Amino acid sequence: MALLKRELYRQVKGPEITHEDRCSLVFDTDTKSLYVEREVAHLEASIGGKVEYQTATMDIADYLTQGGQTAGHRELWRLLRSLFNESSDSAESFLET
Template sequence: MALLRRELYRQVRGPEVTHADRCALVFDTDTKSLYVEREVAHLDARVSGTIEIQTAAMDIADYLKQGGQTAGHRELWRLLRTLFKDTDDTEEMIGYVRALR
């Protein structure tokens, strides 16, 4: 199973209690699915280095509907706008449609 990842957001806080939050756009080449993966890690150095990691996968639309606009949301919107950028070259589009016939 090959997973292609594009990091959307990463934040790390704290010295004694470290909290890390990471979001990535993931494409699973086997199942042909595209989703957002969020990983949250919590390391408490005061309690003999206890670490807790939670990972969740969610639909892109569900991720974008979450409250607040994080850096991850903004990066995903930027990527989507780049992918679906309007083209002013109508001749190119007409040629493409003709080739499909």
């Protein structure tokens, strides 16, 4: 299974307790599905510290409608706008010929 990923957002806090939150736009080439994947890692740096790691996937529309407007939301909106602006420009020039 090939997954194509584009990072939308990453936030790392630390150093005694490290917390990483990352969102990526993912295209699964086998199933032809496009979705957002959120990975959260929490590491306590002390000896014998514990590590918690969670991954969740969600539909693009669900991601965009969840509370708040994070840097990940803004990056996804920017990617979508650029994709559709490029497509609409191509369609317009095609229709004019």
